Amino acid sequence: MGRSPCCEKVGLKRGRWxxxxxxxLIKYIQSNGEGSWKSLPKNAGLLRCGKSCRLRWINYLRGDLKRGNITDEEDEMIVMLHKAFGNRWSMIASHLPGRTDNEIKNHWNSRLSRQTYRFFSNKNKTKTSLDIATLVDQKKRRGGRVSRNVAKKYNQNTRFSKNTMSTTKRSTTMDKQDDQNMSDCSNIVIKDTKESQVHDNINVTCEELELNWLEFQDDGLLDMDGFLQGEAIDSNVVSSMNDDDEIEQWLAEIEVENIKKNERSVDEKEDHERLSLNSLEVCYNESKWDMEFSFTGFDMCDEEDNMLVSLWEDSNYP
DNA sequence: AAGCTCATCAACCGCAGCCGT
DNA sequence: GACGGCTGCGGTTGATGAGCT
Structure with missing residues (x-):
């Protein structure tokens, strides 16, 4: 027995109001107040389902809604609140008077999240500077941009595989077409790890990691803001991260630090506990980029709103 | 000018939580 | 506690228009 529909859909109007x-709807709510959405359409004489009425009222007709573009201040607020609350749009909206969760969600999906889609290119190790300021306002830019659909498509290729942890290796069986698609894309993608699994394997070895394919989870996104708010990134400097030997050493150090930080061994952990990389710090010291991971806490697989940032080589961008 | 791609926004869908019975 | 109805939320889809080739 399936779930019963929220309303009798037969004969009801759909689409644009x-x-x-x-x-x-306005007149009815002004006379009778909000609520009783289920019976509202019938009482008001609307051929709409209650949910549709509610949505229309909340997102568009309510008198206290703020019209117009989201301001820079609101942008900053949204970014900060998203750090704190994740994708809890209603929570975020409650801190932004006159803005709805739908509006903020759309804004985030179409603009703010894209700021981290495009990042830096390093495969060719060419001396190209990327002005982060240009990442902020790309409204008019068309070419070379990654749409949500495209990003989603590529994200499907980058799910966690079982028996790996968050610094999992990229599938080596990925066919060349996918590789090509990905290299045509931006080199950072944010993906939801809700369906992904993070597993117990603490002993990630460098052999398990395909170099230049690194994934950062959750807090990594927060620290990316440091990049976005900073000055121009010289990809020539960043390219040092792609030195295989250096990265291998770097990852080995991570593993050691990881073991040090976690007093208990994997064997002592309960089944439900999971190890996860959840912090990435990026610092720039005079002439060198330093990146530092930290593993804090366990049970990360229970987190609903983990975000994952994936970097891969991009020979075409910028 | 036509066709295509993509961004944006409005609306829909399914699920989960709350509450009353 | 179980059940069912209602509501709210977050993810997703679809329509539309603008920009690009």
């Missing part, structure tokens, strides 16, 4: 419908 007309001005007449808006007027009817």
């Amino acid at each position: 007309t001005a007449e419908e808006d007027e009817i």
Whole structure:
């Protein structure tokens, strides 16, 4: 027995609301107040389902809504609140008077999240500087941009595989077409790890990691803001991260630090506990980029809103 | 000018939580 | 505690228009 529909859909109108419908809804709510959404359409004489009425009212017709573009201040607020709350859009919206969760969600998906899609290129180790300021306002830019659909498509290729941890290796069986697709894409993608699994394997070895394919989870995203708010990134400097030997050494150090920081051995952990990389710090000291991971806590697999930032080589961008 | 791609926004869908019975 | 209805939330889809080739 399937779930019963929220409303009787037969005969109900769908799609865009007309001005007449808006007027009817406004008048009804002004007279009778919000609530009782299920019975509202019938009482008001609207051929809409209750949920549709509620959404229309909350997202569009409510009198206290702020119109117009989201300001820079609101942008900053959203970014900060997203750090704190993740994708809890209603929570974020509650801190932004006149803005709805839907509006903020759309804004985030279409603009703010994209700031981290495009990042830096390093495969060719060419001396190209990337002005981060240009990442902020790309509204007019068309070419070379990664749409959500494209990003989603590529993300499907980058799910966690079982028996790896968050610094899992990229599938070596990925076919060349996928490789090509990915290299045509931006070199950073944010992906939701909700369906992903993070596993117990603390003993990640450098052999298990395909170099230049690194994934950072959750807090990594926060620290990316440091990049975004900073000055231009010289990809020639960043390219030092792609030195295989250096990265191997770097990862080996991570592993050692990881073991040090976690007093208990893997064997002592309960089944439900998971090890996860959840912090990435990036510092720039005069002439060198330093990156530091930390593993804090366990049970990360229970987190619903983990975000993962993936870097890969991009020979075409910028 | 036509066709294509993509960004944006509005709306829909399914699920989970709350609450009353 | 079980059940069902209602509501709210977050993810996703679809329509539309603008920009690009």
